[in-house]
């Protein structure tokens with residue numbers, strides 16, 4: 035078994051200066067992660083302890099299916115709670131008891147903190163312990179914060195998965211190496227990756243988060259950790275503290291990104307390059323063909339990224355290298371240098387990088403540059419469209435299946451479509 039193999043790439047933006055800004059920000063909060071996490075872990079329930087604002091955010095972001103039993107809800111903190119007139123812990127226990135008696139299918143219950151629960155200093159960690167003592171082994175109760183204070187929306191997934199890490203069983207001492215793919219992926223993408231890893235001969239393979247609460251992966255020094263999402267700093271740190279070895283790879287966006295991501299895993303498991311090339315040949319070819327149809331429309335177009343999803347750097351790398359787009363500014367809420375090192379190395383040298391936000395100043399830079407397309411949060415999209423700029427909602431890139439060979443064309447199309455729409459409107 036070979037050790038971790040570093041990528042052989044140019045230095046790109048590895049040592050590039052980064053404009054660091056701390057000012058007014060325009061982002062969604064971590065509750066947003068519930069929108070995709072509740073679909074991923076199919077027997078989990080997310081109970082937000084929050085306000086009506088939190089409930090509105092979730093309902094509008096996730097949509098409400100009238101005939102389906104939802105797997106998220108908000109326990110509203112009202113004026114009596116805020117005024118300290120009611121015992122919030124008693125109320126919470128009552129709500130959880132009601133919920134679990136109505137929904138025997140729940141195996142994992144997350145108490146999700148919010149700005150209001152933090153304001154009244156409700157100790158959800160203690161509440162989760164107290165409730166777990168009553169509900170285990172049938173239901174495990176955990177907690178994390180989705181509060182909007184000092185976070186961006188993808189950190190909700192990081193906080194959720196970090197809360198799960200201490201629950202992962204320890205690996206046997208003599209365990210054979212296993213591959214742990216970390217970060218929520220759409221089921222269809224996960225299934226495609228599973229087929230590719232299996233064809234490569236990597237069969238001791240698990241995904242985190244799992245689809246069911248009982249399928250928690252075991253973790254230890256034999257675990258090779260491959261991040262599928264770039265916003266999992268705390269989760270990766272906790273897994274590494276449990277002995278897992280992180281594989282450094284670009285994120286699996288586009289044909290090149292997916293190829294390099296798979297290759298790092300294959301090499302760490304000692305898979306011969308010839309086997310690797312054979313396994314990926316057909317899907318890689320399909321991805322290249324799919325990209326070719328969008329390249330003509332996108333090459334030479336100038337793109338500006340506002341910081342929002344933390345996917346910005348890998349996306350920028352994909353757009354620049356595989357579609358020939360020009361990067362005017364790539365903003366990201368947080369720049370995790372070691373997790374993003376392989377993507378940074380692949381970015382065109384001289385790319386303007388920024389971390390954090392000072393909204394008005396960044397808007398001024400964007401207006402001055404007049405990019406062809408702006409990737410930004412929902413709150414900025416409409417005003418920018420009104421100013422004549424073409425926008426792409428960054429949150430759509432988190433909700434859509436975009437990773438892997440088979441999705442490379444769809445990912446390119448997500449950028450081509452707004453440009454085509456603008457073109458039709460202006461003709």
Ligand code: SF4
Pocket residue numbers: 063064065084085087088089091147148149150180181182183
């Ligand atoms: S957690 Fe905070 S930022 Fe998020 S919806 Fe609730 S009040 Fe708003």
